[in-house]
């Protein structure tokens with residue numbers, strides 16, 4: 001492709017900014033990043049309180065965040081944040097130890113012994129029966145193929161046939177049951193459901209395992225995690241500051257028309273001409289959200305195939321509140337509440353995060369889901385109230401809510417569409433209307449998968 005082409009990138013979150021970085025590194029310098037908000041980072045949002053930053057969005061990474069590492073190297077920064085630690089409470093607010101301790105070599109809890117056996121089996125199955133399960137993105141999976149880059153420091157290109165991969169379309173619960181390892185869900189659920197990615201009876205195993213591949217999940221278990229002193233937003237602010245063409249903030253895109261091999265973008269009332277467009281913003285949202293976000297199909301001259309495919313996308317309603325407590329009510333550590341990570345407890349507090357070890361007067365962030373495929377959505381205000389009631393039960397009541405948002409989170413498709421080859425159909429459309437689709441739905445809703453997908457997109461098409 002001609003290195004001088006004019007490329008428009010919609011969205012200044014991890015996917016859009018890293019697309020800019022990888023394009024630049026490949027010699028494409030004529031790119032423009034349009035961001036609708038007055039800041040970059042998207043769901044990496046780290047506001048200040050008393051001079052320190054807390055996290056309203058993304059919090060952590062793992063050592064296999066290779067694309068995030070690319071960004072760190074590009075900017076000369078590193079993961080220098082406070083060490084994460086957590087404990088567990090039940091729904092009654094009592095501190096519990098869900099994973100029994102070992103005494104010498106004798107394991108007290110027979111359930112734990114069984115789970116350890118299943119974990120070992122699961123690790124082996126993923127390596128053998130499901131070879132190729134963990135490459136970035138979902139290309140070929142519905143056809144029993146893998147095609148992408150390995151999750152290794154070298155990120156070698158790997159491809160091959162493996163019909164067993166079709167099982168990844170099954171909801172994760174079914175996938176585990178089919179493979180005789182139902183107990184491992186108890187390990188995967190912490191960094192999945194409480195992090196807002198939905199419930200195992202509704203979300204295809206492909207999403208769960210591409211994010212929480214075996215190694216990544218073990219990093220969560222061992223708390224071998226990365227954080228950033230100035231928050232995850234800092235990573236993307238730094239990247240933006242190092243790009244040749246930093247994102248243009250406060251850009252409201254009114255219209256996008258694609259005709260005669262050109263892309264016409266009306267932004268803040270002016271028409272701009274481009275040759276190609278990369279969309280990292282939401283592709284589909286039914287209606288306009290409270291925060292003004294719309295799906296791409298609503299401001300583009302969307303074609304029938306785009307509409308048909310993108311209208312299958314659903315997303316999670318994930319609510320975050322930033323609260324202050326009285327000093328005597330302050331939690332001493334972050335807590336997971338496993339009892340609340342089931343659809344029956346929709347809208348309840350699943351996890352709360354205490355970021356700094358040394359400070360009592362700091363922001364605590366709370367997390368709840370209020371939608372499940374087969375249940376009625378819980379209204380925002382109700383969920384907000386329930387979480388505050390839960391904080392009282394946890395003996396860490398809030399005295400004030402200083403920030404809150406309901407996030408457009410983890411866009412995905414359900415099993416039927418996943419199995420019917422939704423991803424291959426969208427991949428076949430890449431470039432068709434001088435348009436490329438990137439961002440969360442194309443891979444998974446975390447910083448690294450989205451940035452890695454942008455890397456691959458640039459690698460494949462530019």
Ligand SMILES: Cc1cc2nc3c(=O)[nH]c(=O)nc-3n(C[C@H](O)[C@H](O)[C@H](O)COP(=O)(O)OP(=O)(O)OC[C@H]3O[C@@H](n4cnc5c(N)ncnc54)[C@H](O)[C@@H]3O)c2cc1C
Nearest residue numbers: 011013014015036042043057058059060281440445446447
């Ligand atoms: C509460 C929470 C916790 C999380 N925890 C983690 C974590 O610990 N680790 C992790 O790796 N990830 C985590 N994530 C997920 C991670 O933040 C996202 O997956 C990642 O930010 C996705 O990047 P993206 O660029 O695809 O999308 P986004 O971050 O959503 O960025 C999209 C950008 O596009 C902009 N945009 C939207 N519409 C338009 C438009 N019409 N025109 C122009 N711009 C537009 C948006 O304003 C936004 O800046 C978390 C997210 C949340 C909300």
